[in-house]
Amino acid sequence: MIDKKILDQHNLRQAEYDLIVSLIGREPNLTELGIFSAMWSEHCSYKSSKLYLQKLPTKGKHVIQGPGENAGIIDIGAGLALVFKIESHNHPSFIEPFQGAATGVGGILRDIFTMGARPIALMDSLRFGPLRLAKNKSIMDGVIAGISSYGNSMGVPTVGGEVYFHECYSLNPLVNVFCLGIAEKDKIFYARTGGSGNSVLYVGSKTGRDGIHGATMASAEFGKETEQKRPNVQVGDPFKEKLLLEACLEVMAKGLIVGIQDMGAAGLTCATSEMAAKSGTGIEIDLDLVPQREEGMNPYEIMLSESQERMLIAAEPERVKSVQDVFAKWDLDAVEIGKVTEGGKLKVWFKGDIAVDLPVTAIIDLCPVYRREYREPARPKPEASTSPYPLPKDYGKTLLGLLASPTIADKEWIYRQYDHQVLTNTMLLPGADASVLRIKHTKKALAMKLDGNSLYTHLDPRGGVIAALAEVCRNLACVGARPVGATNCLNFGNPEKPEIMGQFKEVTEGLAEACAAFNIPVTGGNVSFYNDTEGISVYPTAVLGVVGVIKDYRKTVTPGFKKEGQAIILLGENKDGIGGTEYLKVLFNEDKGPPPALDLKREIAVQETCLKAIEAGLIQSAHDISEGGLAVCLAESCFFSQDKIGCRIDLKDDLRPDILLFGEAQSRIVVSVQVSKMKKLVELAKTKEVPTTVIGRTGGKNIQVGWRGKKLISLPVRQAFKAWKDAIPGFFKID
Amino acid sequence: MKFGVVVFPGSNCDFDTFYVLKDVVGQPTTYLWHKDHDLKGVDCVVLPGGFSYGDYLRSGAIARFSPLMQEVGEFAEKGGLVLGICNGFQVLLELGLLPGAMLRNKNLKFLCQFVHIRVENEKTRFTHKGKKGQVLKMPIAHFDGNYYAAPEVLKEIETNKEVVFRYVDEKGRLNEAANVNGSLNCVAGLVNKRGNVMGMMPHPERASEALLGSADGLVIFNSMKEMHDR
Numbered sequence: 001m002i003d004k005k006i007l008d009q010h011n012l013r014q015a016e017y018d019l020i021v022s023l024i025g026r027e028p029n030l031t032e033l034g035i036f037s038a039m040w041s042e043h044c045s046y047k048s049s050k051l052y053l054q055k056l057p058t059k060g061k062h063v064i065q066g067p068g069e070n071a072g073i074i075d076i077g078a079g080l081a082l083v084f085k086i087e088s089h090n091h092p093s094f095i096e097p098f099q100g101a102a103t104g105v106g107g108i109l110r111d112i113f114t115m116g117a118r119p120i121a122l123m124d125s126l127r128f129g130p131l132r133l134a135k136n137k138s139i140m141d142g143v144i145a146g147i148s149s150y151g152n153s154m155g156v157p158t159v160g161g162e163v164y165f166h167e168c169y170s171l172n173p174l175v176n177v178f179c180l181g182i183a184e185k186d187k188i189f190y191a192r193t194g195g196s197g198n199s200v201l202y203v204g205s206k207t208g209r210d211g212i213h214g215a216t217m218a219s220a221e222f223g224k225e226t227e228q229k230r231p232n233v234q235v236g237d238p239f240k241e242k243l244l245l246e247a248c249l250e251v252m253a254k255g256l257i258v259g260i261q262d263m264g265a266a267g268l269t270c271a272t273s274e275m276a277a278k279s280g281t282g283i284e285i286d287l288d289l290v291p292q293r294e295e296g297m298n299p300y301e302i303m304l305s306e307s308q309e310r311m312l313i314a315a316e317p318e319r320v321k322s323v324q325d326v327f328a329k330w331d332l333d334a335v336e337i338g339k340v341t342e343g344g345k346l347k348v349w350f351k352g353d354i355a356v357d358l359p360v361t362a363i364i365d366l367c368p369v370y371r372r373e374y375r376e377p378a379r380p381k382p383e384a385s386t387s388p389y390p391l392p393k394d395y396g397k398t399l400l401g402l403l404a405s406p407t408i409a410d411k412e413w414i415y416r417q418y419d420h421q422v423l424t425n426t427m428l429l430p431g432a433d434a435s436v437l438r439i440k441h442t443k444k445a446l447a448m449k450l451d452g453n454s455l456y457t458h459l460d461p462r463g464g465v466i467a468a469l470a471e472v473c474r475n476l477a478c479v480g481a482r483p484v485g486a487t488n489c490l491n492f493g494n495p496e497k498p499e500i501m502g503q504f505k506e507v508t509e510g511l512a513e514a515c516a517a518f519n520i521p522v523t524g525g526n527v528s529f530y531n532d533t534e535g536i537s538v539y540p541t542a543v544l545g546v547v548g549v550i551k552d553y554r555k556t557v558t559p560g561f562k563k564e565g566q567a568i569i570l571l572g573e574n575k576d577g578i579g580g581t582e583y584l585k586v587l588f589n590e591d592k593g594p595p596p597a598l599d600l601k602r603e604i605a606v607q608e609t610c611l612k613a614i615e616a617g618l619i620q621s622a623h624d625i626s627e628g629g630l631a632v633c634l635a636e637s638c639f640f641s642q643d644k645i646g647c648r649i650d651l652k653d654d655l656r657p658d659i660l661l662f663g664e665a666q667s668r669i670v671v672s673v674q675v676s677k678m679k680k681l682v683e684l685a686k687t688k689e690v691p692t693t694v695i696g697r698t699g700g701k702n703i704q705v706g707w708r709g710k711k712l713i714s715l716p717v718r719q720a721f722k723a724w725k726d727a728i729p730g731f732f733k734i735d
Numbered sequence: 736m737k738f739g740v741v742v743f744p745g746s747n748c749d750f751d752t753f754y755v756l757k758d759v760v761g762q763p764t765t766y767l768w769h770k771d772h773d774l775k776g777v778d779c780v781v782l783p784g785g786f787s788y789g790d791y792l793r794s795g796a797i798a799r800f801s802p803l804m805q806e807v808g809e810f811a812e813k814g815g816l817v818l819g820i821c822n823g824f825q826v827l828l829e830l831g832l833l834p835g836a837m838l839r840n841k842n843l844k845f846l847c848q849f850v851h852i853r854v855e856n857e858k859t860r861f862t863h864k865g866k867k868g869q870v871l872k873m874p875i876a877h878f879d880g881n882y883y884a885a886p887e888v889l890k891e892i893e894t895n896k897e898v899v900f901r902y903v904d905e906k907g908r909l910n911e912a913a914n915v916n917g918s919l920n921c922v923a924g925l926v927n928k929r930g931n932v933m934g935m936m937p938h939p940e941r942a943s944e945a946l947l948g949s950a951d952g953l954v955i956f957n958s959m960k961e962m963h964d965r
Contacts, residue, residue: 148845152876153786155747239745239789329770331744412848419847419876421941422784424751429948438946440754553946 002033010037016368023362031300031348031355035363038213038266038304039273042529045367048495049527052508060521062484064185070111070262072523074485075185076549078442083117083188084180086125086450086489086545088528092233093175097142098149101175102236103211105150106308108179110262113245114311116189116252117181120423121437122151123450124161124177125489125543129170131406131731139173141732146236147177148417153238154245158418159426160435161450162543165406168454171533176489176526178450178545182439189252191271192259193279193314193340200272200285200338201320203327204244204310206293207268210234211306221494221532240309240332247330248311256319256326263310269303269363271312273346277364282345285338287355299348299355314340374501380460380594383579389588391658395631395705395712398587400723402628402662403635405586409727410639427556432640433478433624438553445553447481450545453627458539459580459593461506462513465542467595467666469514470603471626472546477607478622478669480557480614481548486515488525488544493537495529503540511542517600520546557614559623560640561647564699566620566672569681572606573691574630574653575665582627583662596664603667605688610669613684618677625668631661631713633670635703638717639724646717649696649705657707672698736960739767739777741807741823743798748784748820748940755940756781760956769801779816779959780807782823784876784938794837794879795825804830816860816959817932821877824924824934832932833925834892835884840877841917847876849948850915852900852923852937853907859926861933862899864958870907871900871951873942875915880936882918889919900924900935 007017010033020028020036028036042048058066064081065073071085089104105122112119124147129136151158156179193200211234251257259279261271268290276283287302297305313334315323320336327334341347346363348356392398402408415430425437427445434449451472456464473483490507493500515522531538550556561568578584580595613619623640625633638646653660673681678694685692703720705713738756742749749766757764765775774780787798798804804826811817811832819827827833840846851872854865865871884892892898900923904913914921916936924935939952 145844152845152847152878153745153747153789155785237789239786239791242745242747242786242789416848417845419845421847421874421876421938421947422747422751424754424941424944424947427946427948 002027010034011041012037016040019368023366024358031303032358034300034304035269035356035358038269039363040367044266044270046527047367048370048372048529049504050369051371052505055508055512056522057512057515058522063521063523065523066521067524069190070114072485072487073188074523076484079185081183081185081188082180082547083112083115083183084178084487084547085111085524086176086178086487086543087111087526088489088491089175089177090173090491090528090531093143094139094173096233097139098146099233099235101143101146102150103234103308104175104177105147106236106238106241107264108177109154109156109241110264112179112181113248114189114260114262115183116187117183118249119156119179119181120425121180121448122156122158122177123435123448123545124158124175125450125452126161126163127169127174127541128165129167130165133170136170137731143173143175144414144417150236150238152419154242155422157420157422157426159420159437160430163411163414166454166539168539172531172538174491174531174538174541176543178487180448180547187252189260191261191275191278193275193281193283194258196281196340196342197317198258198314198340199317199320199336200283200340201313201315201323201334202290202310202337203313203334204332205237205240205307206291206333207302207305207307208293209297209301209305212301212304221530234306234308236308243330243332244309244311247327247332251323251326256323257313257315259314261312263312265306267304267306273360273363275312275314276346277360280344282341282343282360283338284341284347286349288351289335289337291333291335299350303348303356372495372501373498374505375498376502377461377506383577383594387578387656389578395661396715399631399635399713399715400720402582402586402632403720403724404727405582406728407582408628408632410725411728413729413732427553428479428558432559433475434481436479436550436556443552445550445556447476447479447548447550448545449475450543451475452541452543454539454541455585455591456580456595457507457542458591459595461503461540462510463598464595465507465510466514467598468542469511469518469544470598470666471624472544473518474607474624474669476546476548477610478557478559478624479550480555480611481550482611483518483520483546483548485523486520486544486546487523488542489528491528491531491538491541491543493532500537507540507542518604555614557619557622558640559637560621560642561637561645561672561698562620562641564645566698567675567678567694568647568649568696568698569671569673570668570693570695571609571671571685571690572668574655574660576655576659577665578659578663581629581662581664583629596666598666605690606667606669609685609688609690613681618681619671619673621672623670625670626664629662629664631705635720637670638703639721644717644721645698646700646702647696647698647704648700651695651705651707657712660707661712736762736779737777738762738764738779738781739775740764740781740783741767741769741803743769743787743801745787745789746783746785748938752781752783752820752940755943756956759943760960762960767803769803772802772806774806774810779818780810782819782826784821784823787822787826795822795829798826799829811932814929814931818861818959819934820938820940821936824936825879827932827934833927833934834888835882837879838881838883839879840881845878846915847874849874850937851903851905851913853903855901856896856899856926859899859930859933861926861955861958864961865954868907870903870905871954872949873937873939873952875937877936880916880918882922884919892925893920895928897926897928898922899926899933
């Protein structure tokens, strides 16, 4: 009865079906097929990516939990642990931007609190097509409203992130959501059933027909019929989730439960089979007991629904009543729907009949792993010795144009729709190099950053991702934080295309190399393939989230100039090369390589110099040079200054002035220091073999940049600030 | 001075308010559960910010029916001190303890940002530590903070000096741009006639420690604390 058409609908290959039959020794029924289809989907099984993800370094002396659980866990001392993870919600956000993004936030929050941590920060990496197209604007507007609606209502601040614009995201927006929680180290919970005989409780919202096959949908390319998939997108209820959060943390604090797993992708199917498989037990549930909000749902629908705000709990039978009391206090269902069993089977009853009878290892552990065909991407050609691009006529105007490019422009229009201050920990507002949160009752602060540069990874997947990780760490160094752990979200096209697989291989290998060099363990992450619409793939987009710790929050450094008359010093050196820059993109509409090269040894030395200088109290402000180059970095240092202090810069490098101002040579940080402390900083840098150049002074009301006696830029800070500030709101003006 | 912070389902500034009152202002503070009929002998009730009951209907419209609100109403009637912050202010409006209503922000977006508010009436139990005309910096975070009242109500609250705070620019001037949510008469905070119930949209608990960007919110908490000490 299961034919090719049904297999196609379930996105399963014939060979996969044959394997299922041999694993279970018979033909599966339709519900069982649905279960395999969801759990063996790319989204849930990582079948194309597993081989490569294994190369990432995941161990470290502070790692409590690496990949494989709902989130990674890092020990930060004083009995506290950080729990964090990133997830993509790209496909749903394209189909239904508001609910797609909102439920992305809901899902990642559950991943964190299911482990016993209270979520204290969210960040998002968002990528959209150019805003001149109405469709992209409406996707962006919906995504931001969705994030805002869910995160704000939950009372978890959205403290930062990144928003990036490029044509490749026009019908393929990327929505990656990061969440970080804080837990007591000895009170962490896992997706475990305990022993047989334990009770299985369903808690949270009722089950409806929404989101059926969401995971499978996220594992295929999109075509013209995509809009019809709207019913596959779940609908979020942040209020329910807030109650669920409080109730779950309460039963955990009271020690009432054994294990817990959220029902995210593949819903009840995933929660039951994963909990059992990880515990070496079986699980038996009765679907008639599952709270339902629609009439007449069949086993297939109940097992595969992705209704939001639900969890599965394992508890000792004598504690069930106490668990239910807590959930009743929060007005939530907590229904015993089954038992933990011996024998490793998932058994599902429906109206007195067996609807599912499968070995959990077949569902979870025996999914095929693919070594897909790949084609190595072409190596980027070295740049011609003479740049073919004409010099700008007016450098000031060019700077204004870059500041107004949405990727560089101020994102306040976006982040002021997010509550970024609730929980009263946010020390730095979004927009700074990294987000900084104090940890109450300690002297420590946390810093975190989400970033990626898909233009670099498009032009050079391996080098690009190394540069991207370096930049995230540099951002942390600028506020004074040392990295403790990383998570990543890898967004790619269809892995069945060899060129996409080639990109993936290069990116994961590059990321492994960079994480090893920076000595940062990767504690988890997410892979999103099939980001293709109508045959066009997104650029390979590795979004990296790094979390760091600042020992003494009072030493936190911010990017803005503080006082007039202070020295502006460049750590690192200006270098030749204009490939992969935002400048080429904005001025000449060219995505051309190679992107700037990175010397890991130098990069680490620059970061170490910055960190040491901050710890020694030598630095007044620090800002890293990235998209838009030195000129944009200087302008932003003026914008972030409370009094909009200007700067007078005098450059002497033997470089073309366009490259000098707008090139994106790596491993550079601009700092401002008191004149009396200059010498100390320069000496410190020398010990790390980091070149330093005094490039000017803070002061005045203008951004003034001279080069070898020639005036290149002279702009009032206010005018530049306005261009930067007004660019994004300008696209959304209501007439 | 004993403070009680009410917890509705969906409250999310309850922890923050509790933290500031207990650890920063140093007062005995307790949580009050919305389903109880017990004010635990507190001297002041604070209704915190958040999304009570999800605010899927009008903000604060359901919370006013919580069991504890009966006690809060009676407490206010007897002259007890009640402060509503953000969603708490919306609940006070729904309860009728303060006049007027909140509309969507004028730009139809949620707004989270620092604003400046000016002390209009420094002779209240919530503001006597401040000076008339003093400009305070603190954040707002709301979707529905666009204050509205019928013309005759507006006239009455102005005559009685019930407007405690107004949105202004950093120099203390009234203008369209500084009135970010579009409130009538730039109203940011109101006190009742008797002077024992105040509601405000900005979050003083988010501006009570310098490391968070402002400690101006302490003007309010210190005023409330000292009122009792006298």
